[in-house]
Amino acid sequence: MHEMSIALAVIEEVAEAAERAGDVTAVRSVRLQVGELAGVVPEALAFSFELACVGTLLEGAELVTEAVPGRARCTPCDHEWAVGMPPRLGCPRCRGATTDLLSGRELRIVGVRWEDGTTGAATREPSEER
CATH class of the missing domain: 2.20.28 (Rubrerythrin, domain 2)
Structure with missing residues (x-):
């Protein structure tokens, strides 16, 4: 199931962005664009994401997928x-x-909502496309 490797890559990317931002205490949600031709099963990705987040800064974070036709x-x-x-x-x-x-082939992080020690919830757009 390659959705687990995708989930792990997303978690790593978000965790690195949170580290660069500093003072992030928790990630609340991650928004992904998933193209219908990307070969990704959104339900399998959500399941893998939930499992892979355990014990990380993203534990309990919601994965929101936006289908791209x-x-x-x-x-x-x-x-x-x-x-x-x-x-x-x-x-x-x-x-x-x-x-x-x-x-239709997109697989891209388009937004992350996290909490930091000073400003509460914040939404960050990725600085570069991967």
């Missing part, structure tokens, strides 16, 4: 469409096979 654009005719699952990557308009995947 897959979208593609046909290079020849410029038509855009939702690719769905299983993904339909051929253009439904001109039947072209040269397409650009615009979204």
Whole structure:
């Protein structure tokens, strides 16, 4: 189950950000964008996240996943469409096979809410995309 390795990577990234921020006493929630084509089962990720957080600064934190639909654009005719699952990557308009995947593979931390020793709850956006 690769969701456990994803959960561990998210926890490590958030813990490092909390350490850089200083005075963080607890992480309350983590928001993730998860593309429908990323090959991640949100329920399995939530379960893995909860287990992996035990004994860390993130223990008890809520994992909020935002689904990102897959979208593609046909290079020849410029038509855009939702690719769905299983993904339909051929253009439904001109039947072209040269397409650009615009979204759907995301797996990104987009927000973290934590408590620190001086200001209470704070929301931080990640400084860089991973």
